[in-house]
Amino acid sequence: MKKTVLITGGAGFIGSHVVREFVTTHPDYQIINLDALTYAGNLENLRDVEYVPNYTFIKADITDAAHIRDIFSECRPDGVVHLAAESHVDRSITDPSAFVMTNVIGTVNLLNAAKEIWKDSYEGKRFHHVSTDEVYGALGETGLFTEETKYDPHSPYSASKASSDHFVRAYHDTYSLPIVLTNCSNNYGPNHFPEKLIPLCIHNILNSKPLPIYGDGKYTRDWLYVIDHAKAIDLVFHKGINGEAYNVGGFNEWQNIDLVKELCRQMDEKLGRPEGTSAELITFVKDRPGHDVRYAIDATKINQELGYQPSVTFEEGLSKTIDWFLGNQEWLDRVTSGDYQQYYEKQYSK
Numbered sequence: 001m002k003k004t005v006l007i008t009g010g011a012g013f014i015g016s017h018v019v020r021e022f023v024t025t026h027p028d029y030q031i032i033n034l035d036a037l038t039y040a041g042n043l044e045n046l047r048d049v050e051y052v053p054n055y056t057f058i059k060a061d062i063t064d065a066a067h068i069r070d071i072f073s074e075c076r077p078d079g080v081v082h083l084a085a086e087s088h089v090d091r092s093i094t095d096p097s098a099f100v101m102t103n104v105i106g107t108v109n110l111l112n113a114a115k116e117i118w119k120d121s122y123e124g125k126r127f128h129h130v131s132t133d134e135v136y137g138a139l140g141e142t143g144l145f146t147e148e149t150k151y152d153p154h155s156p157y158s159a160s161k162a163s164s165d166h167f168v169r170a171y172h173d174t175y176s177l178p179i180v181l182t183n184c185s186n187n188y189g190p191n192h193f194p195e196k197l198i199p200l201c202i203h204n205i206l207n208s209k210p211l212p213i214y215g216d217g218k219y220t221r222d223w224l225y226v227i228d229h230a231k232a233i234d235l236v237f238h239k240g241i242n243g244e245a246y247n248v249g250g251f252n253e254w255q256n257i258d259l260v261k262e263l264c265r266q267m268d269e270k271l272g273r274p275e276g277t278s279a280e281l282i283t284f285v286k287d288r289p290g291h292d293v294r295y296a297i298d299a300t301k302i303n304q305e306l307g308y309q310p311s312v313t314f315e316e317g318l319s320k321t322i323d324w325f326l327g328n329q330e331w332l333d334r335v336t337s338g339d340y341q342q343y344y345e346k347q348y349s350k
Ligand code: NAD
Pocket: 008, 009, 010, 011, 012, 013, 014, 015, 034, 035, 036, 037, 038, 039, 040, 041, 042, 060, 061, 062, 063, 082, 083, 084, 085, 086, 087, 088, 102, 106, 130, 131, 132, 133, 161, 183, 184, 185, 186, 187, 188, 193
């Protein structure tokens, strides 16, 4: 029987790579991309799969319970891969409500719709919730997040994702809904929206604009190439144990300042600018309130139990990412026109 998999948030950064991974790796599946096309959603990210026969797009908002119920009863997906979310920490600090609506209420709407259409049998069904390591809070100088780490979210974004994770587990514990969760570290790669650190700096280097580093720049993040995240999602969706969570990461920690310096070095080389040109743009700015000091993932479980390994090193991934942005400057121009300018002014004039 042909499987139907509904991917939410498939027009976003990570979602578009997950859609591509599923459409190409599973040509026997019908893949439905459900996305509201917010400022972060962009069908241009999926130009190459647009006309592939096993792919369809539905514009819908997961906060609209009735519409979601109708779509589920019509499409009857066997699997759901849920990525749709408000995803930017700084925006969650300015306006937490949108994060509660989409990340919490939207997730519950999807869980209800899946529970309803799967009520006769859970055989062959799976709800995969895509989440973040930020639910675990912040680490000090040592230690790693494992699947057993206590939830301790700090930002409105991570609080909303933690809440959605709890609801997903609650539907498993209460209704036996077949679920898996993945909690991944920071992603980077093609199609990354330039509100996040790496694409924002690439965009600013191209335009010789300041590179805003919050606080002292010693904050640490653990980075994974987005295509390696998409492959991990495919693996856990198919091979993960029902009811379990898997941390996804590549054991790749960087202090923000060192990462931005490496980015500057590679950009100068690729742009043929004298070494040190881009690093001169580094500017320390006001810190983010409640800034989590360090995130770092222990990916032992997914590595050992499911045989997962990332395919690229950070230097390679960063190089591929820069090459993608250099080759897609029209994409960058389009997504940074209009509302982005107002967001940028407001965020960085504080
Ligand atoms: P993104 O902001 O780039 O994309 C989010 C997508 O969701 C967009 O296409 C948007 O249009 C869609 N969307 C937003 N609200 C919606 C709504 N109400 N209804 C339907 N669609 C809606 O986000 P991303 O960085 O691709 O993250 C995707 C998922 O992965 C999120 O759940 C995020 O929490 C999680 N995650 C992200 C990272 C990261 O580093 N970016 C790391 C770990 C986990």
